[in-house]
Amino acid sequence: MVKRVNSDDLSANTVPKMFRGIRWLFNSNYRENDIKWKPIEALFPKTVKRSGYKAWSIDQIATMINKTADTRNKAVIHFQASVGDRIGVHDQPLLIKHLVMMEWEGQGCYAVLLYADEDETVEEKDLRDRQDDVQGGDPQKSSKSIPLSQTYAQVQTSNSGGKTRIGHEFTVRIYEPDANLDSRDEDRIPLSRIEYRGEGGIRTTLSNPVFDANTSVLRETGENTGMFEVIIKIQRTIDGDTVHIGDWYELRYVDVSTPSNSSEEIKLRGKIG
Numbered sequence: 108m109v110k111r112v113n114s115d116d117l118s119a120n121t122v123p124k125m126f127r128g129i130r131w132l133f134n135s136n137y138r139e140n141d142i143k144w145k146p147i148e149a150l151f152p153k154t155v156k157r158s159g160y161k162a163w164s165i166d167q168i169a170t171m172i173n174k175t176a177d178t179r180n181k182a183v184i185h186f187q188a189s190v191g192d193r194i195g196v197h198d199q200p201l202l203i204k205h206l207v208m209m210e211w212e213g214q215g216c217y218a219v220l221l222y223a224d225e226d227e228t229v230e231e232k233d234l235r236d237r238q239d240d241v242q243g244g245d246p247q248k249s250s251k252s253i254p255l256s257q258t259y260a261q262v263q264t265s266n267s268g269g270k271t272r273i274g275h276e277f278t279v280r281i282y283e284p285d286a287n288l289d290s291r292d293e294d295r296i297p298l299s300r301i302e303y304r305g306e307g308g309i310r311t312t313l314s315n316p317v318f319d320a321n322t323s324v325l326r327e328t329g330e331n332t333g334m335f336e337v338i339i340k341i342q343r344t345i346d347g348d349t350v351h352i353g354d355w356y357e358l359r360y361v362d363v364s365t366p367s368n369s370s371e372e373i374k375l376r377g378k379i380g
Contacts, residue, residue, distance in 0.1 A: 108122055108125070108152075109152060112152045118155070119151075119152040119153060119154050119155055120154045120155060122151050122152060123148070123151055123154075126147070130142075130144065162191065163188065165261055165263045165280060165282050165334070166263075166280075168184065168188050168282065168334075169280075169282070169328060169332060169334040171184050172184055172185075172329075172331070172332045172333065172334070173328065173329050173332055178290060178331065181331055183197065185284055185333065190219060192221060196221045196222065199222050201219075201221070205219060205220040205221075206218075206219060206220075207220070260281060260282065260283045260285070260360060260362040260371070260373050261281070261282040261283075261373065262279070262280070262281055262301075262358055262360050262373050262374075262375040263279075263280045263281075263282070263375065264277055264278060264279055264280070264358070264375065264377060265277050265278035265280070266377060270377070270378050270379070270380030271341055271356070271377050271378070271379055271380060272379075272380060273341055273342065273343050273350060273352075273379060274340055274341075274342060274343065275340065276321075276338050276339070276340055277338070277339065277340075278336055278337070278338050279301065279313070279325070279336065279337050279338075279339060279358060280334060280335065280336050281296060281301075281325060281334070281335045281336075281360060282333060282334055282335075283296065283333060283335060283360075283362070284333040285362070286327075286333070286335065287327065287331060287332070287333040290330065290331040291330055291331070292330060293326060293327040293328075293329065293330060294327045294335075295324040295325065295326055295327065295335070296324060296325040296335050297314065297324055297325075298312060298313040298314040298320060298323065298324060298325065298337065299312045299313070299314040300312075300325075300360060300361070301313040301325070301358055301359070301360055302357075302358070302359040302360075303315070303318070303345075303356065303357070303358060303359075304356065304357045304359065305345065305348070305350060305354060305355070305356040305357075306351070306354040306355055306356070307348050307349075307354075308348070309345050309346070309348050309350075309356075311345065311346060313337065313339060313358075315345070315346070317342050317344075317345050317346065318339040318340060318341070318342075319339065319340045319342070320337050320338065320339045321337065321338040321339075322337055322338075324337070325337045341356070341379065350379055351379065352379055352380065353378070353379060353380075354378070354379045355376055355377070355378055355379075356376070356377050356378070356379065357374050357375065357376050357377075358374070358375045358377070359372055359373070359374050359375075360372070360373045361373075
């Protein structure tokens with residue numbers, strides 16, 4: 108198998124899976140202690156992290172949701188985007204009873220028990236962790252504390268490098284599943300929900316005509332996507348105040364429907380360039 112891995116004929120991530128049948132056979136016959144698995148697993152080739160080192164971007168999440176027609180799959184994508192665990196977690200039951208209410212830094216959140224039916228020992232899990240076997244697909248029991256007020260609304264713009272040119276159009280996007288009220292229609296978020304702040308005390312909302320928005324609302328990009336967009340411009344003058352090159356600005360959105368029953372202000376800071 109090592110030769111096949113070295114010659115790219117076999118994925119290193121597949122090797123541990125090839126031993127599952129043998130292990131299951133011994134376990135089902137109550138002979139699990141006849142073989143010392145740790146020395147064998149230590150010989151497995153180092154697994155490969157196929158998904159890379161970066162999280163999915165908002166654009167990528169939106170693309171997956173737009174390309175998915177099945178409501179169940181959309182729910183899975185939303186769950187994965189919020190929790191950040193491997194898709195293999197869905198190989199075992201994930202039930203309401205596996206959510207435990209707790210607090211994290213004074214905020215309400217849930218601990219999620221993953222792989223609840225798996226009987227893997229802590230020692231076996233630690234062995235795979237030392238082998239960097241994070242993406243190999245082997246089941247493991249773990250819990251993840253999720254600050255709910257940080258898992259939903261996100262604000263993003265289409266500007267490259269975070270710089271915005273005066274008088275040039277750019278897109279403001281909000282990923283807000285809570286505003287997706289009708290799965291069969293495109294929902295809307297009022298422009299007044301987005302506050303604009305700039306240097307020199309500038310403070311208004313995107314509903315201000317000075318931004319020359321292409322629509323009167325942030326419109327959902329499709330049925331049941333949870334992604335909302337509007338195209339605006341930042342002008343040289345806003346309500347009598349001059350915008351200068353190098354000034355900073357902030358877009359602020361208040362998420363008032365977090366499961367922790369608290370409001371969270373999401374901020375995106377940009378620069379006039």
